[in-house]
Amino acid sequence: MPDAKQTIASRAGRELEDGQIINLGIGLPTLIANYVPEGVDVVIQTENGGIGVGPAPEPGCEDRDRANAGNQPITLVPGGSYFDSATSFAMIRGGHIDATFLGTLQVDEKGNIANWIVPGKMLAGMGGAMDLITGAKIVYIVSEHCSKDGASKLMKQCTFPLTGAEEADVIITERALFRRHPDTGWVLEEVATGFSLDDIAGCTDMAYAVAADVKLDAFGA
Amino acid sequence: MPKNKVIPIAEAMSHVKSGMSIAVGGFIGQGDPLTLIDHLKTMDVRDLTIYENDAGYRERGVVELVRQGKIKKVVASHIGTTPEIGKAMNEGRLEVEPTPQGTLAEMMRCGGAGLGGFLTPTGIGTIAEEGKQIIELNGRKYILVPSLKCDIAIIRAHAGDTWGNLIYRGTSRNFNVPAAMCADYVIAEVENLYTMGELDPNAIHTSGIFVDAVVRANVEYCTLREEKFNA
Numbered sequence: 001m002p003d004a005k006q007t008i009a010s011r012a013g014r015e016l017e018d019g020q021i022i023n024l025g026i027g028l029p030t031l032i033a034n035y036v037p038e039g040v041d042v043v044i045q046t047e048n049g050g051i052g053v054g055p056a057p058e059p060g061c062e063d064r065d066r067a068n069a070g071n072q073p074i075t076l077v078p079g080g081s082y083f084d085s086a087t088s089f090a091m092i093r094g095g096h097i098d099a100t101f102l103g104t105l106q107v108d109e110k111g112n113i114a115n116w117i118v119p120g121k122m123l124a125g126m127g128g129a130m131d132l133i134t135g136a137k138i139v140y141i142v143s144e145h146c147s148k149d150g151a152s153k154l155m156k157q158c159t160f161p162l163t164g165a166e167e168a169d170v171i172i173t174e175r176a177l178f179r180r181h182p183d184t185g186w187v188l189e190e191v192a193t194g195f196s197l198d199d200i201a202g203c204t205d206m207a208y209a210v211a212a213d214v215k216l217d218a219f220g221a
Numbered sequence: 222m223p224k225n226k227v228i229p230i231a232e233a234m235s236h237v238k239s240g241m242s243i244a245v246g247g248f249i250g251q252g253d254p255l256t257l258i259d260h261l262k263t264m265d266v267r268d269l270t271i272y273e274n275d276a277g278y279r280e281r282g283v284v285e286l287v288r289q290g291k292i293k294k295v296v297a298s299h300i301g302t303t304p305e306i307g308k309a310m311n312e313g314r315l316e317v318e319p320t321p322q323g324t325l326a327e328m329m330r331c332g333g334a335g336l337g338g339f340l341t342p343t344g345i346g347t348i349a350e351e352g353k354q355i356i357e358l359n360g361r362k363y364i365l366v367p368s369l370k371c372d373i374a375i376i377r378a379h380a381g382d383t384w385g386n387l388i389y390r391g392t393s394r395n396f397n398v399p400a401a402m403c404a405d406y407v408i409a410e411v412e413n414l415y416t417m418g419e420l421d422p423n424a425i426h427t428s429g430i431f432v433d434a435v436v437r438a439n440v441e442y443c444t445l446r447e448e449k450f451n452a
Contacts, residue, residue: 047322048248049392064251065379065391071249071278071302074392082391084398084426085248085274086330089323093343112346116319123310123319124301125275126349131323134343165346 002221004144004174007192010035011219012101012142012172016042020098023047023132026070029101029142045097047128049088052080069128092128093135100136102129104143106158109206111168111180113141114160126163133164145173145203152205154178174220176200178208187211190218223384223417226435233408233434234260237373242270244329244369244400246376249302250278252393254377256410256439261286261375268293272329272371274322274396276303287315298322321349324366326399331368333402333431338367374404377438378427381411382418385432386425394426401431410438 005028013035016022020042024030033053036042044053046068053068054077062073076082091097104115113133116126133139146152154171171178177190186208191200197210234257237243247253258277262285269292276295277284284303286292294316300306309315320328321343331339340363344350354365376397379390387409389397401407409432 046392048251049395063391065393067251067392069248071251082389082394084389084394085322085326085396086399088395089326093323093341123307123317125297125299125319126321127299127301128322130321130347130349131343134345162347 005031007174007220008142008144008172011177011190011192012140013037014219015099015140015170015172016040017098018042021045021051021096023092023097023100023136025100025102025129025132026127028103030068030070030072032101032142045088045091046074047085047088047092047132049084050074050076050080050082051091052077054080089128089131092131095135095137097132097136099138099140100132101140101142102132104141104153105147106153106155106160107141107143107168107171107206108155108158109185110157111166112158112162113139113164113168114158115163117161119160129163133167139164139167139169141168141171143171143173145175152203154204154206156205156207175203177218184209188214190215192220193217194220223429225383226385226429226432227383227414228434228436230256230260230436233436234264236406236408237261237264237266237269239266240268241266241372242272244371244374244404245271245273245283246374246395246397246400247273247277247282248392248395249275249299250281251391252377252389252395252397253277253282254375254410254438255281255442256377256436257375257408258282258285259439261291262289267291270294270296272296272325272369272400274325275299276306278302280305290314294318296320296325298325324349326396328366328369329396329399329403332370333399334368336368338365340364341366369403371404372406374400374407376401376407376409378409378411380413380415380420381409381432381435382415382420382429383435384417385409385427385429385435386420387411387427387429387432388420388424389426398427401427406433407431408434408436410436412438412440
């Protein structure tokens, strides 16, 4: 089995369009930077105060004052710059970010997203996610299809407190890709190698339509 | 000539009293005012309310003050990098108010800018809107967020002059800029101290108008490595 996270990041990378300004969440979404297709130039914003994020620095060249929102050392590409948090969120809320890629605990039929708290168990905080979900033009949920206990993360209705209401536009898991249409809801467009339409139906709780031209073996190894 | 605001750290920090609200600059260790936090660790104060993006990183930062029982409440966007905060909250030793990152930054900026509050679309349809006034404007719903004024702000800069003009470095600028604007008494620790006129006026990120006291930062923290945060 190929690594689920790499499969998701690699498929998400193919969504990128030349010239886009994007923000990548902590963890899995950060991997997408490794899968930007050749010939596509994107500019990466990091909400702690940088734009034009480049490759990780060479070992020994890390700098405490140059890091992303997950505290990983970064470099900037030529043309990149730094700014304060109020300015950073002016960019984010102000609609200047083309796409944001976020992990999740739950996402549902209406496009609701829940990824910052498990009541009584875990409180990470929403960080910049609520602002990113509200402000970015396209909201990508990049996440494993099921939680560790095997339950579908793609639910009829989120049970945890929401990070954003009706904001998810695309879901990419290691098994499938869904796109949400304002009128008709979620549409299954792609199924990953190793999975059938029945497999997806069996592990997806939210309602969705299957695209007429649904692609099987669409991604993954 | 503008006033020289460089004073001993103990004199600057003597403005902090029990029960006060403190805005803290930094972002999970990037630009955290660790020199001032270290000094706060030695002071006999309690019931402080902290407004900060987070509570530090692993075992360093405001989290140390929480461990000491000095903090009543933390208003932050993210506490996932300091496990002690979640533990203190669950054990009833600490109140935590999660606040979206952009909302927190703007609360500080607005407080310093003399604005009563602002309208943000962030958090509509979530528990962030609970207890808040919702205002509909031009067909879109917004949460009315009151601005923030704190008693004290503690921040860190890469360079500063004796009047408190400040220059930050890299992603360490973050919440230091808005935090500097929102408090009655603002204390800046600077890694490199210059006399007035030495810093390029075109390069100043925070004007000295916002700053009340300047102290020297512990330079050891300029090169703090990942592993030091576990100490």
